[in-house]
Amino acid sequence: MQETGDTAPSHYVGLQVRADESFPRSCVRCNRSFSDLDDFVVRTTPIFGSSGLIERADTVDGTIVLLMRNCACGNSLALRCDDRRDGSEKGAFRRRRFDTMVTLLVEAGVSAPTARAELRRMLHA
Numbered sequence: 001m002q003e004t005g006d007t008a009p010s011h012y013v014g015l016q017v018r019a020d021e022s023f024p025r026s027c028v029r030c031n032r033s034f035s036d037l038d039d040f041v042v043r044t045t046p047i048f049g050s051s052g053l054i055e056r057a058d059t060v061d062g063t064i065v066l067l068m069r070n071c072a073c074g075n076s077l078a079l080r081c082d083d084r085r086d087g088s089e090k091g092a093f094r095r096r097r098f099d100t101m102v103t104l105l106v107e108a109g110v111s112a113p114t115a116r117a118e119l120r121r122m123l124h125a
Contacts, residue, residue, distance in 0.1 A: 015053075015067065018080045030073035037079075044069035044077060050113075053081075 017023070017037055025040065026033045034040040046052050052068040065081040098119060105115035 015065070016082045017067075018064070018082060021079050021081070025077075025079075027071040027073060027075050027077060029075040030071060032071055032073065040069065040077075040079065041067075044071055046070075047076060 015037065023036045023040075024033050032043070034043060047068045047070055052066075054066045054068060056064050056066055058064045067079040067081055069077050069079075071077055101119055102112060102115045105119075106112050110118075
């Protein structure tokens, strides 16, 4: 995934940073300061070429999403964000359908990351 320009890619739209993760934030290694979530995403790079969005169960807050990114200095940074997923049965049904489509594409020879990316691109076109 290539990230260029001065706006965050569309898969970060609607992402809300938890209140205890307020901005401005600074990298503990180089003190680079980030004014808000968009600034953070635009001026950092993805970890392992992914979106950096990782779902985690939290004993206090339920499901949270970690946004993992690399600062320009190489330091890994993480933000705790609210889960955006639709927790209804309809949302679960859509996720199962999506997973089925990914499986079919993988069986046809498409890599899983490419299958997910292409399906998301088609859904959001």
